Structure formats: structure tokens, C-alpha cells
Amino acid sequence: MQLQNATALVTGANRGIGHAFVQALLSAGVQKVYATVRDRNSLEAIRAIDAARVIPLQADVTDRMAVGHLSEQAPDVNLLINNAGVLSFGNILDIPVETIYQQFDVNFYGTLNMARAFVPVLERNGGGAIVNILTLVALASMPGLSAYNASKAAAWSMTQSLRASVADKNITVYGVFPGAVDTDMLAGVDMAKTSPADIATAVLQGIETHQEDIFPDPMSAQFYAAWKQDHKAVEKQFAAM
């Protein structure tokens, strides 16, 4: 897909990787970015990035009514970036079940809500792309991120079903599997991290070069290579972390 003159929509655009996507898309020459946020208070700051090309909109991705309204407010989208996500730490035996539900609500159902609402929009616009931001730990679980791993693994499975379901609609579905990224999500975790700007740039390159599965940073590329070779070894390595 050519990004020049595309009309994009990014969820979770007020901070972290989502904010970096808005800036990278503008640099890539898109016509317009709908930058969607959950918190109304961040709408004006988003608009200020580029008042001519950024349209700030508000929706919680877990709210199907709000997501449906979003698809009416952004009828010209041909590139949907499902970026919004949440992470809570905790072992699978101890993490409160409400926290597990919340991870699935945002990371799985939120992504699905957006895809269902926007497939007809993309179809009406002649096709386009849906980009689901997953994670490296969708491939192999880290026990301390138990609910997050599971919600993102489910989102990966859904990504594959979605890809097959829209293949005849001229819509390409991308799965993105970042390693550690330097955002609020991993604040306080002391490890090597890639900048959100580098992730956004790598993902847009992946879209332009049509890589369905995108491993956008050195950590994810390295673990993906190891996982392809011996997935049990990666599982054991993650389990020991």
C-alpha cells in the first residue's frame, strides 16, 4: 500500500507508539490522520500536531456504540492502525480475574470491535489495510505477563482469521510483533527498549513493502528467528525471565 495520500486512523494516539504513528504517518505524506483517543482532555493537544491534517476523535475501543460512531465520523479511512492496548503484570494463578477480562476487553475485543466497524468502510473506499499491533509475547508467553500474553495471542489468532475473511475485499491485514518499546507501558522495567518512533517507521516500511507479519525492532527480529528455529527453546527462555 502507498502511504502517500492515504487516510489513516490510529487508536491510542495520545501517547507512546500511537503518538509516534501519527507523526510518522504525517512524515510519510498521508492526506489525513484520524487520531483517536480515549481521554477527551487530550483532543486539543492532538489537533495541535498538525491542525490541517490531524482530526482528533474520541472513543473507547471497548465501547461498541462509540466505535460504530467512529466509523461514521471517519468514512474515508483506508488505513486502520489498531494500536490501543493495556498491560497488567501478574502470574496466571494470582492475577485477579477482572484484570484478565480487562486485558481481553481492550487487546482482543477492542481490536475486533474496530476491525468489524471499519471493514465496511475500507471496502466502500476500494480496499486498504488493517494493522493490528500485537507483541512478541503473543508467540511465546512470559509468565509475569500472563493475561497480556493470552489476550495478544488471541488477537494474533483473530488477525489471521480476519486476514482470510477480507482477502477478497482488497484489504491487507498486518500483524505487528514488537519487542520492548520505550513507552509508559514498560516504564520501570529496566531493559533495552526501542523508541516508539523507530517502531512506527519500521511498521510503515513493512506496510509499503507488504510484509504481512512485521517484526519492527532488533529484539523482535532476533526472537522471531529463534522461535522459527526452536519454539520450545524460546518458551523456556521466556519462562526463565
Ligand SMILES: NC(=O)c1ccc[n+]([C@@H]2O[C@H](COP(=O)([O-])OP(=O)(O)OC[C@H]3O[C@@H](n4cnc5c(N)ncnc54)[C@H](OP(=O)(O)O)[C@@H]3O)[C@@H](O)[C@H]2O)c1
Ligand atoms: N511498550 C511496549 O514495550 C510494547 C511492546 C509490544 C507491543 N506493544 C503494544 O503497542 C501498543 C501501544 O502501546 P504503548 O507502548 O504505546 O502503550 P502506552 O504508552 O501505555 O499507550 C497505550 C495507549 O492505548 C490507549 N488505550 C488503552 N485502553 C484503551 C481503550 N479502552 N480505548 C482506547 N484507547 C485505549 C491509551 O489511552 P489512555 O491514555 O487513555 O490510557 C494509550 O493511548 C499496545 O497495543 C501494546 O500492547 C507495546
